Amino acid sequence: MEVPILKQGTVLIATFQAALSDADLNQLRMGLVQQVVKFRSRAVIVDVTAMDVMDSFASRTLREIAHMIRLRGAETVIVGIQPEVAFAMVQLGLTLEDVTTALDLEEGLAYLNEKFKNTH
Amino acid sequence: MAKRNEMVKETVESNNQVTDLSRSEAPSELLRELVSHLRQNRTQLREEWVVRISEARLLTAMTKEEIFAEATSVYDSYVEALETETFEALQAYARNLSERIIPRGVETHEVVGIVLLLRDVLARSLFAKYQTDFKKLNRILDAYEPAANRIANTVAVGFVQERERVIRQQQEAIRELSTPVLQVRERLLILPIIGVIDPQRARQLTEQLLRGIRTNRAKVIVIDITGVAAMDVTVANHLVQTVEASRLLGATVIVTGLSPEIAQTLVTIGVDLGKMNTVGDLQGGIEQAERLLGYKVERLAEPR
Numbered sequence: 001m002e003v004p005i006l007k008q009g010t011v012l013i014a015t016f017q018a019a020l021s022d023a024d025l026n027q028l029r030m031g032l033v034q035q036v037v038k039f040r041s042r043a044v045i046v047d048v049t050a051m052d053v054m055d056s057f058a059s060r061t062l063r064e065i066a067h068m069i070r071l072r073g074a075e076t077v078i079v080g081i082q083p084e085v086a087f088a089m090v091q092l093g094l095t096l097e098d099v100t101t102a103l104d105l106e107e108g109l110a111y112l113n114e115k116f117k118n119t120h
Numbered sequence: 121m122a123k124r125n126e127m128v129k130e131t132v133e134s135n136n137q138v139t140d141l142s143r144s145e146a147p148s149e150l151l152r153e154l155v156s157h158l159r160q161n162r163t164q165l166r167e168e169w170v171v172r173i174s175e176a177r178l179l180t181a182m183t184k185e186e187i188f189a190e191a192t193s194v195y196d197s198y199v200e201a202l203e204t205e206t207f208e209a210l211q212a213y214a215r216n217l218s219e220r221i222i223p224r225g226v227e228t229h230e231v232v233g234i235v236l237l238l239r240d241v242l243a244r245s246l247f248a249k250y251q252t253d254f255k256k257l258n259r260i261l262d263a264y265e266p267a268a269n270r271i272a273n274t275v276a277v278g279f280v281q282e283r284e285r286v287i288r289q290q291q292e293a294i295r296e297l298s299t300p301v302l303q304v305r306e307r308l309l310i311l312p313i314i315g316v317i318d319p320q321r322a323r324q325l326t327e328q329l330l331r332g333i334r335t336n337r338a339k340v341i342v343i344d345i346t347g348v349a350a351m352d353v354t355v356a357n358h359l360v361q362t363v364e365a366s367r368l369l370g371a372t373v374i375v376t377g378l379s380p381e382i383a384q385t386l387v388t389i390g391v392d393l394g395k396m397n398t399v400g401d402l403q404g405g406i407e408q409a410e411r412l413l414g415y416k417v418e419r420l421a422e423p424r
Contacts (some may be wrong), residue, residue: 079370083330086368090361095368097395102370103337 005030007039011112013105015047024062033068042116044069045108049080059094066099075115076100079108150263154246155203161245166195169234169241176231176237184222190217191234198238202267203233209272214278222283231279232272239268299325301332307339308409310402314347322358329362333371340409341366344402346377356385363396372412373397374404 001024006013012035014028032044046062048054066076079102081089089095101106146269153251160164170191179187191215201210205328218231294315302310309332313325329341342357351359363373374397378386379401386396399405410417 013312078368081368083327083334083369084363086365087326087361089368090364095364101368103333104338106369107337 002069003031005031006034007035007041010040010042010110012036012039013042013047014044016049016051018050019053020051020058021089021093022057024089025058028064032065033072036072036074041074042087043075043077043112045077045079045105045112047080047105047108048078048085049082049104052082053086054081054085054089054094056092056094059089059092059096063099066096067112075112077102077108077111080104126213126400131401135218137236150260151202151205151267154260155199156266157246157249158202158242159197161198162195162199165241165245166191169195169238171239172241173234176233178233178237179221179226181224188413194234195238198271202235202264207270210271211274211278214275215282217250218282220277222279222286228276230284232276235272235275239272242268249406250394251411295321299328301328301336302399303336303338304406305413305415307337307413308342308406309333309336309338309340310342310344310406312344312347312402316349317348317355319354322362326358326362330365333366334368338371340412341354341374342374342376342402342405343377344411345379346402348382349379350381351385353385353389356382356389356391360386360391360396367395374399374405374408376400376402 001017001020003014003016003020003024005028006015012032014032020028032046035041036044044065046065048062051058062078066078069076077100078096083100100111102111145354170188170326173187173191174184180189194217197210197213201207216391221231243261243264246260250260299321300312302312304310309329311325311329311332317325329343333341343362345359359375363375376399378398397408399408407417
């Protein structure tokens with residue numbers, strides 16, 4: 001199932017609906033990287049609340065998305081990682097060290113608003 | 121009771137008359153004879169037993185009077201168990217006794233020791249009584265030994281079970297008490313950890329913390345480990361993983377009160393210190409957390 005990408009002001013929001021295939025993830029990655037420049041977005045929020053399992057491919061893709069978005073001149077925030085998923089990821093060594101994370105979508109937006117407040 | 125004793129005495133006499141036929145007598149009759157012997161010599165045997173207990177330096181946590189009182193009830197239950205061949209009452213008594221004496225530091229070997237002593241005292245009195253009739257002694261012992269063994273077993277198992285129950289109960293109590301996740305300000309949690317952390321407790325701590333972050337929508341967590349003297353490598357790694365998992369939930373963790381030993385452990389396992397936010401003590405940790413959350417705490421007046 002394809003992941004819809006919503007435009008909300010200067011932010012792009014991608015919400016994972018359920019378990020995704022590797023092809024869906026690749027498509028999402030390409031979609032985000034293209035649209036972030038197309039819409040002149042300053043940030044991307046990826047919401048993974050619905051994911052109760054995160055395999056190494058998904059986790060690596062998230063990191064790649066974050067790095068590619070940075071190279072395209074914007075910022076990525078991953079939101080809504082479930083507690084169990086978080087610990088499982090850490091145990092597998094998938095710590096997303098250089099990616100910003102937030103509790104949920106609201107927190108992620110609040111973080112970005114705070115950050116962009118001075119530059120508007 | 122006296123009536124029954126007389127009855128038993130009669131059986132004994134009749135048994136003596138027909139010694140050759142007595143091969144066929146039931147073990148239960150032998151037991152009855154045995155029980156009446158133990159009842160008749162109750163005072164003397166009990167005294168002897170108490171003396172043996174103090175000689176063997178068992179039950180040192182109890183006074184002489186207490187030992188004597190317990191010895192009396194143990195002796196009576198013992199004889200009763202022999203007589204009725206039912207062990208429920210004895211089991212209940214053993215459990216009750218254990219409940220009373222475990223908190224006073226009585227050890228397993230002492231309880232087993234006194235029961236074995238009683239077994240020995242009684243066996244010796246049987247030897248003395250039947251020393252002229254070796255065959256009879258043999259048969260009496262045949263009846264006595266299995267029952268006595270079972271009694272010793274029952275008491276020891278009862279004691280150990282009670283002990284284990286107490287330990288389980290205490291473990292549960294500790295587990296429940298040991299991992300509070302407390303909110304001190306909006307979006308600020310503290311997690312004071314006291315005592316030894318084993319891998320199981322570490323796992324539980326992590327679960328509670330991560331769940332606490334969700335439900336309280338916490339942004340900063342102060343984990344205070346002043347009360348933890350040492351940590352093995354597994355648990356230290358687990359702590360680091362907890363910090364990282366909390367970050368994935370969008371929260372910052374500040375660890376306070378690291379002892380020199382734990383600091384050493386963390387350095388030995390090569391923790392990336394850039395990921396660990398550490399402050400010397402709990403107060404410093406809370407102040408740092410308040411700064412991160414944008415609080416400013418000011419004293420409005422001098423304390424009265």
